Amino acid sequence: MKSGFYSAISKFGNCPLSSDDTFQFQLLLMNGLGTYHGADTNEILKTAMYIEPGNLESFSNAFKALADKTKADADASLINSNAINSRDKYFACASYYRTADFYLHANWSDPRINEYWALQTECFDKAIAALPVPGQRLTLPAQGFNVEAIFYAPAPPNPTVKRPTLIMGNGYDAAKEELMHFFVFPALARGWNVITYEGPGQSTRTLHPVVDYLYSAARLDVDRNRLALLRNSFGGYLAARAAAFEPRIRALLLDGGIYDAHAAFVGQLSPSLQSLYRSGRKEQLDSVLAAQLRNPQVPSGLRWGAEQGQWAFKIESTYDFLEAVRAYSIAKLTERIQIPTWIAAPANDQFYTGQPELVKAALEEKATLRRFEGAAGYHTQVGATETANRIIFEWLDGVFGISSQNLGG
The missing domain is CATH 3.40.50.1820 (Alpha/Beta hydrolase fold, catalytic domain)
Structure with a gap:
């Protein structure tokens, strides 16, 4: 079975940050934000050490801890100095709170979704207020x-x-x-x-x-x-x-x-799931996927891809999500x-x-x-x-x- 809608390639370069290909891609993305003030490279490298491959909760928890620490540092700098000194810290903690939210969308009622979003907004707004021309x-x-x-x-x-x-x-x-x-x-x-x-x-x-x-x-x-x-x-x-x-x-x-987009999304399903989808067997496709999503051994890319699609489109069925994307x-x-x-x-x-x-x-x-x-x-x-x-x-x-x-x- 392929690793799902959004499976990452085997390794990104010679120095993987995670043995989980999907986590590897996200960590590489986060590390890249450091080029333009969105993260601190060594903070990402250290945080990667605390993330258990395949464990979506460990990914979220690791970045929430980093975000909280970074926000505390930024708040202290703001109190003791001025907004410019804390600006990049606020940009970074906003990035970390957004990343802590990234894998939470399987449960639409998870209170952390709104909590982390409010925190990222607070930090980001403090940062753009301290730009030479405020955002x-x-x-x-x-x-x-x-x-x-x-x-x-x-x-x-x-x-x-x-x-x-x-x-x-x-x-x-x-x-x-x-x-x-x-x-x-x-x-x-x-x-x-x-x-x-x-x-x-x-x-x-x-x-x-x-x-x-x-x-x-x-x-x-x-x-x-x-x-x-x-x-x-x-x-x-x-x-x-x-x-x-x-x-x-x-x-x-x-x-x-x-x-x-529809062809691209369907093309990342495993052959067996593609067969179910193309033959119109909605209940069977959703049932098979639901069972796979409950299995922690299933690749992170499949779990995140299906859950994110339903969350983004506010649709509770992966089959219906794919049908909705048909027009794209x-x-x-x-x-x-x-x-x-x-x-x-x-x-x-x-x-x-x-x-x-x-x-x-x-x-x-x-x-x-x-x-x-x-x-x-x-x-x-x-x-x-x-x-x-x-x-x-x-x-x-x-x-x-x-x-x-x-x-x-």
Whole structure:
């Protein structure tokens, strides 16, 4: 049996942080956040020692302990000194609380889910308040719901200096706050405005209010001719769909590209489970999976993947979740995407193998396919964020004709 929807490749490099492949991927991701102030490398290495492979509770408990200690250090620094001295500690403890929550979604009523989220929000808000230009949380009204967003600027807003702006959303399992340590800091360092967002459905209806805000009188510091949309992981599908219906976006970045999410998800089932699903045997598929999810010997990737899918879509059946994802294809939308598009194609992407190439083929000359090998060759280039950002912004510079001299002060 494969290790499930989201099984990781056997080993990431020569120095695994865990013998559990799924934990290894998550620990590599966390370690990579340290490049841009989201973690402390040795804290991740030490925490990995306390995590029992295959034990989801031990993973959560280890990061909760690290988060609590880091928060205590940050609070003490804030009391004894100032917000700037504690800022990176608050960023790190926010990352650790989010990670402590990562494997808790099997039980939707687990009180730790809301508890850890409140703690990550508290820490993250203290950190962005201490940035040179504080991050600004926004609630943008849409039709029947609100879009939660955060706006960041590299310098105090100046209506005479209109900056390119990067719109960013995350994917299947991560929060907009995590984007701070993947893309926001690198964008600010290059003189870009950034807005991160998330909302119900993560669809084009979610993007419209964000672009409306950037077009409003509140944002005279935004260059409307240089708006780019970037989303990673499952967001590679969501961003492509949104861009198909939002003509004000001028460049699209898919890290990585997803042509047919349903095919990718079903393709990671074991052959026997695929057979049950394709023959429409819902009760049997759900029963077999439920038994497997109760077995601690079943790979973490299978347990997390099935539980996260049901949690994210608020569906209590894996069969129904797969049916819901059936519509997640851009096959009928590619003709609507007429803007320059950048697509990441990691060599060792264990989630969406082959999907970026399908997007490239559909978009033809409008798309640039960028292959990532070696240390940068994992899903969303985890552990190699500096390399990824350098390549991303070189492409954006070319699309918009940007140089370090023309972004303004």
